[in-house]
Amino acid sequence: MAPALLTGCGTSAPASDAAVRSIQRTLDARAAAVLAGDERGYLAAVAPGAERLRAEESRRFRGLARVPFGSWEYRLGAVDRRGDRAVAGAELRYRVSGYDKGPVTAARTLELVREGDRWYVTADRVAEGGAEQLWEQGEVTVVRGKRSLILGVGQEPARLEALAVTADRSVPAVTAAWPSRWAGRVVILVPSTLEDMGALLGAPASGYRGIAAVTTGETGGSGESPADRVIVNPAAYGVLGEFGKEVVLTHETTHVATRAHTSPATPMWLSEGYADWVAYRATDRTAPQTAPELRREVRRGALPAELPSDGDFAFGGTPQELARAYEGGWLACELIAEEWGERRLAEFYRVVGAGEHRGAAVEKAMSDILSTTPRAFTTRWRTYLAHRLGG
Incomplete structure (x- = not known):
């Protein structure tokens, strides 16, 4: 469906090379601000006067502020322009430092407006058919295990710490069974609800009711493949005993270890x-x-x-x-x-x-x-x- 800003008289057309370069500079500055932990620089990409978006982006920035990113970049796709407004597809690519060999990729749809010689963001949303990122659901709590990184929203730190202890046991259990080399560490996402889990997977939550955890990632992974994530269903995982939790996380960690050969x-x-x-x-x-x-x-x-x-x-x-x-x-x-x-x-x-x-x-x-x-x-x-x- 075409965004509202492209309705009305006139025709849209692919943006000129100069416009694309200018939009890319805006996104590059935004990416640099994420890596620098610079909220002011991040918000500088928001269109002047877009106060609601500025508040949303401020919450999003606070949500991701504690995640240890090693890289963050936007790769522009098609850009449709109508005068001083444009809609662009972009691929967000990021890595968590110390854990990801390949980037996680996320399809985004951006709406932009030109003010003077600069382009500003007026909307940034999940592309149709895409999935949310954890920090879009709230402020991320980060717990570092010896062999795991736990990222949670709406969870008590003690619960995330207990999950890290279990995950740290699962990694050597997998290494003992799987003879091929693998990263030997795992990133686990814990959303607040089953519905939020579905949003992270870009799928109806009802399909995961009763499923304690799933692993995302691209089969046949190489160094440039999207990184694996274990996503926990807080409701189903929470009712398991210690044995069940360990089985679940060892199972999912095995998927991480074997991904390159699947x-x-x-x-x-x-x-x-x-x-x-x-x-x-x-x-x-x-x-x-x-x-x-x-x-x-x-x-x-x-x-x-x-x-x-x-x-x-x-x-x-x-x-x-x-x-x-x-x-x-x-x-x-x-x-x-x-x-x-x-x-x-x-x-x-x-x-x-x-x-x-x-x-x-x-x-x-x-x-x-x-x-x-x-x-x-x-x-x-x-x-x-x-x-x-x-x-």
């Missing part, structure tokens, strides 16, 4: 199953304790015919269906670890992720690493389920 070729039974396998690896939980929903199905004679599909992991299904998908993936990875060894399991994960096409990648990895076929493995997995859960 690709569209990686089936969810493997990515989610491996994360659960790492989370439960050093615990004394039995298979019936860890896979109660799948055990019920097995004991009533409803042994699944196939490994869980990606669709089985959709948040829109019933909690029981979702639990069975995770449990099935976990037991598939446990089977590989027991029969072929933990290092073969990690190697299988990497080789699948290096493939281009799902079916061919899984088939090749099963042949090369496990000396089996998908059909034979599925048969073996079904037998394993019956053995582990049928008693």
Whole structure:
């Protein structure tokens, strides 16, 4: 939908090179002010007389002031100009110092006005289909763990500190299981409510009700890929006991560690199953304790015919269906670890992720690493389920 400032008579057109350069200078000065902690410089980009926006931007600046940014920049996209007004798409790119190898990227829509020879911001909002940033939801409290950085809004510091302690235990647990090099640290965001969690994900909050945490990031990550974030659902995470919290954060931290080797070729039974396998690896939980929903199905004679599909992991299904998908993936990875060894399991994960096409990648990895076929493995997995859960 076109912004109101572009309605009316006349035509809009791409901005001239001079206008684009001037707008970019305004945004560059704003970015420098963020890194310098200079609120006055940050607000200097706001159009004169735009008092409501100035108050909003002042709150936003205070929200992000404690976050240890290592970089912050705007990359302009298309700029549509009508006289002294313009609407621009921009990509905000930032890194948290000491944690991010690649930048987090956020799509923004900016409205601007020209006063004299300068362009000023009159609106700065999430682009359509984009996601909010944590500091847009309030002032960010920062807690530094030994291996974690916790950023929270509307949370008691003691709660964030306890989360950091749990996260600090999850990192070495993942490193002990995953043999490939990774950053060895994690950034965790804790919004105030489930609705705010949905806003951070750019998705309806209802889809995450009952989900304790999710990990965001780009699969097949390289040094320039968007950085991973673990986003905690404060309601669902808060009702867990200490064991449950540790399992959740170890699971999500595994996703951070394996991100560079996860690709569209990686089936969810493997990515989610491996994360659960790492989370439960050093615990004394039995298979019936860890896979109660799948055990019920097995004991009533409803042994699944196939490994869980990606669709089985959709948040829109019933909690029981979702639990069975995770449990099935976990037991598939446990089977590989027991029969072929933990290092073969990690190697299988990497080789699948290096493939281009799902079916061919899984088939090749099963042949090369496990000396089996998908059909034979599925048969073996079904037998394993019956053995582990049928008693």
